[in-house]
Each structure stands twice: as structure tokens, then as C-alpha cells.
Amino acid sequence: MANESVDTLTPLFNALADPTRRAVIETLAAGPRPVSDLAFPHDMALPSFLKHLDRLEQAGVITSKKAGRVRTCTLRPEAFEPVQNWLDRERARWSGALDRLSAHLDALEKEPKQ
């Protein structure tokens, strides 16, 4: 578990923990875009914006490809699978805990009163 967390979930959650990076993801969810289009709505120096793209690329959330002078970014939706799997696993765990608690309370209720 620890290894899986260190290798994929930590950089992934870090990549998502920033409003600029989430805005880039939201734009790329509609389809690939050149870096210049992505940078345009953000009031930020280009080098700072490129660092955000780097973080996303390093976390495997996006890929980028240069053709001539234009670098185009593409979302990798499959990158979110570890996040979804982690959420699903935790949800299953606490649902199970709630079910056990509820069964326990039912059993207490059915016990003959002292």
C-alpha cells in the first residue's frame, strides 16, 4: 500500500491541489489544446504557467507533443483511475463499518431487556 501511495497517489493529489492546474484539466477535458491557448486565460508569467504544465505532465495527467513551433497538450483521463479506485476502496470500507454498526445496534435492540 505504502509503495502504491508514494508512487502514484501523492503526485496525483498534489497535481490536483491547485486551481490553475485544475482549470487546465477542465479545459483539456474538452479536447487537446496548444500551450498558448491554455496559458491565455491565466494572469501569470509564462514560465510559472509552464511549471504547472510540467507538474501535470510529471504526474501523468497530461501529455504534450511539439509539432513545428506549437506544443499541444492532451489529457490522459486514465490517470485519474488511481484516485477513483482509492475513493471507491475507502467508501467500501466505511460503508462496511456502518453496516456492522447498524447490525450491532439491531442486535442490542433485540436483546431481552434487563
Next chain:
Amino acid sequence: MANESVDTLTPLFNALADPTRRAVIETLAAGPRPVSDLAFPHDMALPSFLKHLDRLEQAGVITSKKAGRVRTCTLRPEAFEPVQNWLDRERARWSGALDRLSAHLDALEKEPKQ
């Protein structure tokens, strides 16, 4: 959108971007635990561990309550809703984009060949 992201998603994703904090969540998913039980498996000074619990509490992921000398932590599973909602929204967006792309390719295929 920007406000919603700044207020809830950023601290939430930050809270999840650490293996110790995720391990605490995984333990608490099975039910409330005293701080001492939570700290035990982590090879870490108690003040450092308490900082992790603070981060989780500030992000709304856990609550804690002191009774006598024992502080007990409880998971707030509803805290994950913004994360799940964000993932669902992005998934809907890129599924829509894929559907439109596929419809476009179908239309191209049906066009009379030159």
C-alpha cells in the same frame, strides 16, 4: 468555479497528497480511533503526527473530540463529496468530447469519397 476550487478542493486535495494522512483516513474508515492508536504505526515524532491530523481536520476530512485525556478522531466521509463531484464532472466532459469526436469521424466516413 474559481471560488469553489479555492475554498474546498485545494485544501482537500492537499490533505490527500500525503501517504501518512491517507493511512490515517484508511484506518478511520473502519471507525473512530483515539489519537494514540492512530499515531502508533507511524515512525514519527508525535508533534509531526499531530500536524498531519490538524491538516486533515482543517480540510474537514476528520473531526476530533476530547473526553478526559483521550482525543478521538472520526472520519467525515461526506468531506470527499467535492472530490467525487469534480471527478464526475470532468469525466462527463471528456466522455462528451469523445462522443462528439466519434460522431464526427462517423460523419466523415459516410461522406461520398472524392
